[in-house]
Amino acid sequence: MDWSCQACGACCATSAEWPRFSLESDEVLALIPAAFVDDPNGRMRCEGDRCSALLGEVGKATACAVYTVRPEVCRTCQPGDPECRMARARHGL
Numbered sequence: 244m245d246w247s248c249q250a251c252g253a254c255c256a257t258s259a260e261w262p263r264f265s266l267e268s269d270e271v272l273a274l275i276p277a278a279f280v281d282d283p284n285g286r287m288r289c290e291g292d293r294c295s296a297l298l299g300e301v302g303k304a305t306a307c308a309v310y311t312v313r314p315e316v317c318r319t320c321q322p323g324d325p326e327c328r329m330a331r332a333r334h335g336l
């Protein structure tokens with residue numbers, strides 16, 4: 244399997260409930276620029292199902308604007324795992 248996240252981005256555009264904060268300390272969360280954070284809901288700010296930090300076009304070329312300080316859930320999701328497959332299927336990838 245050779246799925247490139249840089250040519251995908253599906254998991255970042257599948258549900259506003261997905262990029263939710265979990266184990267991060269307040270200090271770590273403070274590193275994420277406030278414009279991308281939905282504080283009241285404890286997650287990344289989303290526009291519809293799409294994380295506001297996702298750059299580019301899903302299925303073509305994408306990047307994360309906060310990659311080095313992205314939440315735990317984003318670090319955990321790996322190409323080919325069940326969440327990845329579900330997200331890709333939802334986008335027809």
Ligand code: SF4
Binds near residue numbers: 320323
């Ligand atoms: S983990 Fe999977 S769904 Fe997420 S960007 Fe990478 S290939 Fe796409």
Ligand code: SF4
Binds near residue numbers: 295307313
């Ligand atoms: S923070 Fe980055 S890796 Fe996480 S959902 Fe948003 S765009 Fe994707």
